Amino acid sequence: MMAEARPHCYRCDKPASMCLCGHLTPIPNEVGVHVLQHPRERRHPLGTARLLRLGLASVSIHGLQMEGRSAVCVPVSLPQGAALLYPSEDARDLASLTVEERPKHLVVIDGTWAQAHRIFRDNPWVSALPCYRLAPDVGSRYRIRIEPRLECLSTVESVVAALRCLHDDLQGTETLISAFDAMIDDQIAASKKSSTHFHGKRTSGRPTNHIPHALLASDARIVVAYTETAPPQRGDSGPPFRLSAVSLDGEVFDRMVQTKNAPDAYLSELMGLESQALDTAQPIHQVMAEFREFCEGSRCRLPRGGLAKKALLQRTPLVLVSWNVKTQRWLEERMGDATCISLKAVWANISRARVPALDKLVGTLGLATEYLPVTGRAGRRLSQAHAMTRHILDGANAA
Known part of the structure; x- marks a missing residue:
């Protein structure tokens, strides 16, 4: 007899018991967000790009297609005036820009730090974009995995911090962070439950x-x-x-x-x-x-x-x-x-x-x-x- 599948929310792509939809109302961001998503992030259970898709009014998720074992990707069509959020050597601090200097479209790479580095290095159409960086005061709230550098935030944290720099009065960004915290809390709670009942109903005996x-x-x-x-x-x-x-x-x-x-x-x-x-x-x-x-x-x-x-x-x-x-x-x-x-x-x-x-x-x-x-x-x-x-x-x- 087959086990009954767990109820699933296909909007946020999470188990129904961990549904994030109730935490999110689309934010009217004027600066468009374009996410270049590494293939390994698409089905990652803790991927945060899904939060952006549900929580921003102007956002596009581009699933990258890679050529063989390399990090070379099929180019993605990006709008004029797009800028990349990436801490390259010549990247400018977003917070230092005047209103006139602010980009109209923000491109972010969704992946681990190593994946983002290779995508930036091996794709001229990405590295040719003007680069801007964040200088966060605190580290990531990502309590489940440790980032290699202080400025390495999760994708949703990076975008929220950037949008706060690029908008004078953007309301509602705290809902994205709240949803992110809820996702991490749910995973930690599931881990604790799994620690107590990790053998489940499928095993027999002690x-x-x-x-x-x-x-x-x-x-x-x-x-x-x-x-x-x-x-x-x-x-x-x-x-x-x-x-x-x-x-x-x-x-x-x-x-x-x-x-x-x-x-x-x-x-x-x-x-x-x-x-x-x-x-x-x-x-x-x-x-x-x-x-x-x-x-x-x-x-x-x-x-x-x-x-x-x-x-x-x-x-x-x-x-x-x-x-x-x-x-x-x-x-x-x-x-x-x-x-x-x-x-x-x-x-x-x-x-x-x-x-x-x-x-x-x-x-x-x-x-x-x-x-x-x-x-x-x-x-x-x-x-x-x-x-x-x-x-x-x-x-x-x-x-």
Whole structure:
């Protein structure tokens, strides 16, 4: 018997229980807003462009079409006098413009900071637009994911701040921010509910039956790991070129690995690697020795009433957690004394459903990710896997 689908609002494209329509009344903005939307943002559960579509009288959403793996896009027809909201090197501060200097149409890029950067860099029809920037006094209200820079606001926050600069007396912009807050609140509430009932009706028996016992052990030293590997050459991928990890108590490990399959310029930018990052790469045996030392760092515990000398001999079990099975197997081959677990496999057993990409799952669950001092995509993925690990453990404890 098929499960009944949840009621859905097709106007705001949210579940009916999280409908945002009641929060929004179109604002009569004189400056037209044109959103260039990255393909990955169209169905993102926390995308904010939908709020602009419902909350502004003059707005156009342009879904970008990209050519292959590059960020080159099919040009979009924009009106004369359009200006781009983007913090390029020569961008002017919107708040400093006179009434005569204000643009009549505002173009914004809807995507992550890295996606927006590539779209700006690789498309002359975008970068040729006059650029303006914001200088916000506070960071983003986006409590679910962390932006890399203070001026990196969500799309709706950026547009609201810009419209306030470009209109002398524009009423109603606070409703867009209220709807944005409501969307985030709903996701966080759904996450808390999911933490308590995350096993749902699809699983049978005790919730913890679907989680490896090693992960639930009270004395386990849990380390979340993430690896990045360049595409293989002649069928041999070799070791990953990066190994990053974080313990549940926040200790961080991050090393570059010497490998014949180092990423090319395209992959380096896709993964957010700094140009000199690979210069610090070390031989794999050295990286693994340091990684073992990192994992051993907190594996000694002091028994109640015991002596510190004896505690040094009492080692806690090591559990290495990764999102995908490929990393799990790679760690199993090199960390024989550890229990290696794939979070994706664990979540598949818990949910009894097809598991989406990690970033989409974290967004759907409304999980808050913590900042980690790991640059680029590795930092984001590691933070997301860390959040999923805590979510699973919190759900098991609540059950």
